[in-house]
Amino acid sequence: MEKLRYALFTGCTAKQSTPEQMMSTMAVADKLGIELVELTEASCCGASHLQDYDDFLSLVLNARNIAYAEKHGLTMVTICNTCQLNTAMTKHRLDNDEKLKAKVNEKLAEVGLEYKGTSLVTHFLYAIIDDFGLDKLKEMVVTPLSQFNIAPFYGCHNIRPSELQNETHNSKENPYNPSSLDDLIIACGGATVDYEEKNKCCGFHVELQAPHTAAVLTGNAIAGAMDGNADWMVTPCPLCHLKLDTQTAHASEAIGREVELPVLHMQQMVGLALGCSPAELGLKHHLSKVDFV
Amino acid sequence: MSTQHKITTQKVNFKVFRFNADKDYLPYYENYDMEVTSEEVVLDILNRIKWDHDGSFSYRRSCRHGICGACAIKVNGRSTLACKESMNDMVDLFGSELVIEPLSKKRAVKDMIIDKADFWEKHDAVTPYLVADIDENPESENLISPEDADTLDEADLCIQCGACHYACPAVEINEDFFGPAAFASAYRFSADIRDNSVSRLKDVNEEKQGVWDCVKCFECAEACPKEINPIGKITKLHQMAFQEGIAKNNVAVRHAVGFKKSIAKNGVLDEGGLVLYSEGPAIVKHLPVAFRMFTKGKIVPPWGITKSQNLDEIQKLVKSSSTAKF
Numbered sequence: 263m264e265k266l267r268y269a270l271f272t273g274c275t276a277k278q279s280t281p282e283q284m285m286s287t288m289a290v291a292d293k294l295g296i297e298l299v300e301l302t303e304a305s306c307c308g309a310s311h312l313q314d315y316d317d318f319l320s321l322v323l324n325a326r327n328i329a330y331a332e333k334h335g336l337t338m339v340t341i342c343n344t345c346q347l348n349t350a351m352t353k354h355r356l357d358n359d360e361k362l363k364a365k366v367n368e369k370l371a372e373v374g375l376e377y378k379g380t381s382l383v384t385h386f387l388y389a390i391i392d393d394f395g396l397d398k399l400k401e402m403v404v405t406p407l408s409q410f411n412i413a414p415f416y417g418c419h420n421i422r423p424s425e426l427q428n429e430t431h432n433s434k435e436n437p438y439n440p441s442s443l444d445d446l447i448i449a450c451g452g453a454t455v456d457y458e459e460k461n462k463c464c465g466f467h468v469e470l471q472a473p474h475t476a477a478v479l480t481g482n483a484i485a486g487a488m489d490g491n492a493d494w495m496v497t498p499c500p501l502c503h504l505k506l507d508t509q510t511a512h513a514s515e516a517i518g519r520e521v522e523l524p525v526l527h528m529q530q531m532v533g534l535a536l537g538c539s540p541a542e543l544g545l546k547h548h549l550s551k552v553d554f555v
Numbered sequence: 556m557s558t559q560h561k562i563t564t565q566k567v568n569f570k571v572f573r574f575n576a577d578k579d580y581l582p583y584y585e586n587y588d589m590e591v592t593s594e595e596v597v598l599d600i601l602n603r604i605k606w607d608h609d610g611s612f613s614y615r616r617s618c619r620h621g622i623c624g625a626c627a628i629k630v631n632g633r634s635t636l637a638c639k640e641s642m643n644d645m646v647d648l649f650g651s652e653l654v655i656e657p658l659s660k661k662r663a664v665k666d667m668i669i670d671k672a673d674f675w676e677k678h679d680a681v682t683p684y685l686v687a688d689i690d691e692n693p694e695s696e697n698l699i700s701p702e703d704a705d706t707l708d709e710a711d712l713c714i715q716c717g718a719c720h721y722a723c724p725a726v727e728i729n730e731d732f733f734g735p736a737a738f739a740s741a742y743r744f745s746a747d748i749r750d751n752s753v754s755r756l757k758d759v760n761e762e763k764q765g766v767w768d769c770v771k772c773f774e775c776a777e778a779c780p781k782e783i784n785p786i787g788k789i790t791k792l793h794q795m796a797f798q799e800g801i802a803k804n805n806v807a808v809r810h811a812v813g814f815k816k817s818i819a820k821n822g823v824l825d826e827g828g829l830v831l832y833s834e835g836p837a838i839v840k841h842l843p844v845a846f847r848m849f850t851k852g853k854i855v856p857p858w859g860i861t862k863s864q865n866l867d868e869i870q871k872l873v874k875s876s877s878t879a880k881f
Contacts, residue, residue: 274824278855279848302864306824310771312814314793316879319815322872369876373868422773423784436648437777438633458632463724463772470833471807472768475728479770508844508853547851549844 266393269331269381270298271349273342274306275500282544283500286529287341287386289543293402293536294394298339301330307348309501310419310467318365324352325366325377337382339389341529343419343499344467346385350430353383385420387498387528388431391442396449404537406451410494410554412531413455413487413523414443415506417499418463437461443498446528450535459486464505474516480509481517493554494524496531503527508549524552563593567646571604572656573612574663582663584654585609591642598626598637601655601667614667621780624716628667629656634718634778658721673726674717677733681741681759686752703748710743710788712781719775719785731763735775735785738766742788745795760796760803767793767807797879809833812881819873822863827854 276284291298304327306312313320328349331338340346356363357379367376384392390399421427421437428434435442440461444454464483465476484506487495497503506525514520525548526534533543534555545552567589574582587604598616605612615625619638626637631649645653655667662669689697719735720726726734733741741759744750759765766789775785793811796802810833817824817832827845831838848854863869 277861278826279853281852305822305863305869306818308814311811314790315797315811316815316877317794318878319876322876369872372875373871418772423776438631439649463770465770467771468768470810475725475768475770478728479724508848547853549847549851
């Protein structure tokens with residue numbers, strides 16, 4: 263198989279509050295022989311908030327990010343669900359509206375760039391499943407995670423709206439019964455935990471403006487995983503990770519029950535199965551105890 | 556050319572929510588094994604349960620054409636209009652074990668029938684009608700152009716079935732929150748060029764009840780049987796608040812605006828700076844968690860942020876492409 267190459271849109275969180283996600287992404291890519299060309303020119307995607315204020319600016323900035331992936335002639339890979347949604351939504355709108363695309367390109371021309379629509383945009387989770395292949399990953403597992411019950415937490419912005427999301431990858435995902443992350447857990451040798459909250463919202467986006475709603479959602483998610491007898495949770499989204507890992511005190515208070523579980527990034531889980539060391543995967547950067555390694 | 560259509564049948568196990576508020580202490584589930592044909596919709600199954608198995612089984616139905624919105628229920632957690640949803644699609648999506656439940660279990664009155672009072676109260680709260688001075692003796696029709704009609708973005712197709720409202724997690728937690736259906740309705744009238752309401756947009760921008768408490772989960776977009784995309788209307792209501800100059804200087808609004816400020820400065824986000832700008836002095840409440848994050852290497856100080864390369868491009872674009880003011 264030809265070496266897989268992608269343009270990596272890290273997003274902001276992997277470079278700031280989840281350094282372990284950046285470390286484990288690079289460690290896993292290295293193990294799998296995937297080349298990630300980092301888009302160092304990229305800006306923030308607006309995180310599903312900027313468009314509430316200024317939709318056109320959000321489109322222009324996201325189109326600029328994609329234009330850099332196009333310059334490399336590579337598929338853009340995201341490692342944050344919200345980056346994925348914002349970028350894919352921009353791509354969808356521009357690819358289906360010539361007038362809008364022309365308007366955006368008029369702005370990009372001011373800085374010598376053009377959005378063409380030639381690069382695909384996909385999340386690293388689906389790049390691993392669709393392009394690398396879970397069978398091949400399975401063969402490379404050196405430390406099967408067979409003693410663990412692992413609760414998948416999908417994150418809204420990778421599974422909804424499903425019509426848009428399913429444009430970005432081959433393996434079809436049912437937003438009411440998603441399977442990609444479960445399949446990844448199984449490929450790593452783990453047992454998956456089925457629980458009601460696995461495809462629900464973590465509350466991250468209203469952490470500041472609606473703290474009670476946010477805390478209840480976080481609490482319910484962790485409680486659901488705990489009741490499913492999970493040893494730990496795993497997520498493809500650093501924002502879900504942040505919410506579930508760092509906000510357990512508020513969450514426990516909000517639902518009247520102590521909740522806490524280790525919450526790993528999917529890259530950390532794959533890294534563990536592939537034999538990466540805890541240091542390579544940045545396991546010391548978690549707030550919730552990661553005491554099973 | 557003749558088209559051949561083959562009707563297939565398959566065995567399905569239905570686990571059906573049963574509850575009678577007048578006599579049951581708790582709800583329970585009844586199992587029905589049935590042969591289901593590829594021609595049937597979910598409503599056919601509800602009818603067969605009632606007609607062939609238990610006459611007391613209760614549900615709402617009326618038009619059978621996806622117009623009246625009466626028969627919305629949940630199948631395996633997915634909101635659906637029973638009269639519109641093909642059984643084949645349900646089996647494709649979930650397999651041969653299907654769980655039939657009302658839109659909201661905690662509001663169940665009898666089986667699939669729920670008390671939708673909160674839905675209607677919130678619908679009423681957004682002034683869901685045109686506020687306009689209408690000439691009582693018009694000389695001609697009050698027409699609007701196709702372009703102006705397009706700005707409604709199909710929000711007028713809503714049938715008030717409640718599918719999105721009871722799929723919304725914020726509605727479940729925050730009883731003040733108007734919910735996606737009410738917001739779609741608010742947008743339908745606020746986007747209408749004939750409308751002169753001054754209060755509606757303000758009402759849907761209030762904290763707790765308004766659009767700023769939307770968690771951005773897209774459950775409503777997924778649930779809507781008319782594909783209205785309520786969250787798209789919520790986004791537009793956010794934008795209208797800025798366009799009309801009624802966006803309040805509060806944490807939610809500053810949070811949205813803060814992204815632009817951060818991007819203009821660094822290209823990437825300054826996470827700490829965003830929280831500080833959004834919260835103001837109230838940032839102190841985040842300090843205990845922030846301190847713990849700092850000790851774990853999860854906070855980058857402003858001077859440690861790696862700015863985007865070619866930042867000048869981003870700054871130029873922020874200047875030339877901005878369309879909103881706060």
